[in-house]
Amino acid sequence: MSSLRGQANHALYLGRLLLQAWEQARCAENVPANTLAQAFGPAVREHLLTAYGWFLLDLQKPAQLPPQPPHCVAELPPAAPGKAQPAEVTEFAQLETQGWLFRLLQQPAAEPARRMVGNLAVSTSGQLDWDTLQVAADQLEAAFSRMGDLLDEC
Numbered sequence: 001m002s003s004l005r006g007q008a009n010h011a012l013y014l015g016r017l018l019l020q021a022w023e024q025a026r027c028a029e030n031v032p033a034n035t036l037a038q039a040f041g042p043a044v045r046e047h048l049l050t051a052y053g054w055f056l057l058d059l060q061k062p063a064q065l066p067p068q069p070p071h072c073v074a075e076l077p078p079a080a081p082g083k084a085q086p087a088e089v090t091e092f093a094q095l096e097t098q099g100w101l102f103r104l105l106q107q108p109a110a111e112p113a114r115r116m117v118g119n120l121a122v123s124t125s126g127q128l129d130w131d132t133l134q135v136a137a138d139q140l141e142a143a144f145s146r147m148g149d150l151l152d153e154c
Contacts, residue, residue, distance in 0.1 A: 005148060007069070008054035012144070015047030015137055022130055037127040041108070044133045048104060048140060052092075055144055059088050072096055072105055088147045103128070104136045 022040040025031055031039075053069025062077040070076050073093040079085060095101040108127050 002058050004054050004058035004065075005144070008051045008058065008144060011047050011051035011054060012137065012140055015044050015051060015133075018044045018047065019130065019134055019137060026130065034127075037129060041127045041129070041133065044137075045104065045108075045128055048133065048136050051140055051144075052101075052104075055140075055147075056089065056092065059086050059092075059147065092143075100132075100136050100139045103132055 018040055022036060022044070025036050025040075026033065049071045050069055053071055053075075056073065056076055057065060057069055060076050060079050061083060063080040064077060066077055073089055073096060076089070092101065096105055
């Protein structure tokens with residue numbers, strides 16, 4: 001396994017740890033769901049996007065690595081000279097336009113926080129919820145496994 005794939009797996013692991021902590025906090029019912037989404041959602045999303053970026057770099061094998069992993073195919077540095085873009089990168093580019101990966105890549109709405117009448121919790125209509133992020137983590141893990149096995153065979 002390459003060090004880039006190791007970085008991807010580590011970021012995915014951190015995202016999953018946060019998802020577990022979020023689920024435990026949801027079950028405890030001590031904090032409103034909206035507040036938990038504000039606390040956990042952005043951090044989980046960032047870890048998943050970081051994992052995705054490291055994996056994209058592992059697939060692309062650019063001549064020079066950027067200081068930070070990209071968050072989408074369009075941000076990838078060019079492949080090393082003489083290398084074509086891998087089919088897996090093309091597959092991810094298509095997934096970025098719809099479905100689970102499209103949803104993960106969408107910036108949460110930057111609307112001002114609104115206090116709900118009779119409640120100190122603020123609404124988070126633009127936040128990604130636990131279920132959406134859990135699906136994204138599962139899909140990333142499945143893609144990493146499937147595509148990683150193919151890369152290891154080459």
